[in-house]
Amino acid sequence: MIAPHDDIDRIMDVMVQAFPPEYGEAWNRRQVSDLLLLSGTRYGLVAPGGSMAPEAHEETAGFFLSRSVLDEEELLLFAISPAWRRRGLGHALLSCFIDQAKGRGINRIFLEMRAENPAGHLYAAHGFVPTGIRPLYYRTPSGKRLDAISQELRLD
Ligand SMILES: CC(C)(COP(=O)(O)OP(=O)(O)OC[C@H]1O[C@@H](n2cnc3c(N)ncnc32)[C@H](O)[C@@H]1OP(=O)(O)O)[C@@H](O)C(=O)NCCC(=O)NCCS
Numbered sequence: 001m002i003a004p005h006d007d008i009d010r011i012m013d014v015m016v017q018a019f020p021p022e023y024g025e026a027w028n029r030r031q032v033s034d035l036l037l038l039s040g041t042r043y044g045l046v047a048p049g050g051s052m053a054p055e056a057h058e059e060t061a062g063f064f065l066s067r068s069v070l071d072e073e074e075l076l077l078f079a080i081s082p083a084w085r086r087r088g089l090g091h092a093l094l095s096c097f098i099d100q101a102k103g104r105g106i107n108r109i110f111l112e113m114r115a116e117n118p119a120g121h122l123y124a125a126h127g128f129v130p131t132g133i134r135p136l137y138y139r140t141p142s143g144k145r146l147d148a149i150s151q152e153l154r155l156d
Contacts, residue, residue: 008033010045010060018062018079022140023114027077032065035076040068044100046093048084061089064097071156073101075111078119090122098126098153107156114138115147128153 012029019026027035035041047054048061062080066073075097080089101109111128113119114137128151137148 006056007043007045008036010054011043011063011065014060014063014079014081015077017081017083022142023138023146025077025114035065035067038067042066042068042100044093044097046080046089046096048089050089050092052093052096062093064093066097066101068101068104068106071105071107073106073109075109078111090119091125094122094126098155102155107154109153109155111151112148113151115149120149120151123151123153126153 008029011032015026015032036043042065044052044064045054045060046052046062047058049058054060060081061084063077064075064079065077066075068074078090078094078097080093098109109128110131111123112134113123115133130149131152132150134148134150136145138146140146
């Protein structure tokens with residue numbers, strides 16, 4: 001998918017605010033634009049009012065990035081800006097992503113998240129189940145180590 005320059009700006013605006021710096025989860029602009037040149041990649045945006053197509057004058061509240069291969073799709077990044085959290089936008093964007101994936105014939109969605117991330121509640125509410133652990137995958141500057149948890153949603 002080729003993303004317009006403006007949409008990459010929108011993704012990066014959310015990216016720099018949304019991910020806690022200590023876990024190194026945020027991607028840089030080059031990583032995002034290179035990813036979106038690959039086949040099967042997709043992104044989605046959500047506006048503060050819940051629209052999945054923010055108007056030109058509007059801020060972007062959140063985004064997702066994904067990549068599909070055959071009937072499987074990986075949710076690579078998913079974030080809502082801190083200013084717009086706990087208003088249901090995470091639910092709305094994730095529902096939209098899952099519905100789009102279903103519409104494209106995807107049978108399995110998977111993702112990886114750090115242990116203790118409150119995003120786990122969101123994923124569980126949409127039917128994702130944990131399928132595996134990479135022990136102590138994340139390391140913070142303070143030395144704290146956290147597992148990475150693989151999650152899967154079956155749509156078939
Ligand atoms: C996870 C994230 C996307 C949630 O976005 P959001 O817009 O606040 O989500 P919603 O308001 O739709 O809430 C979704 C559910 O997530 C859970 N949740 C979200 N934030 C939470 C928190 N701080 N503590 C506990 N549960 C939380 C709740 O179960 C909530 O559902 P409920 O309000 O019905 O109880 C957002 O916090 C975020 O961008 N975090 C940083 C980036 C990140 O970690 N992304 C996931 C990478 S795998």
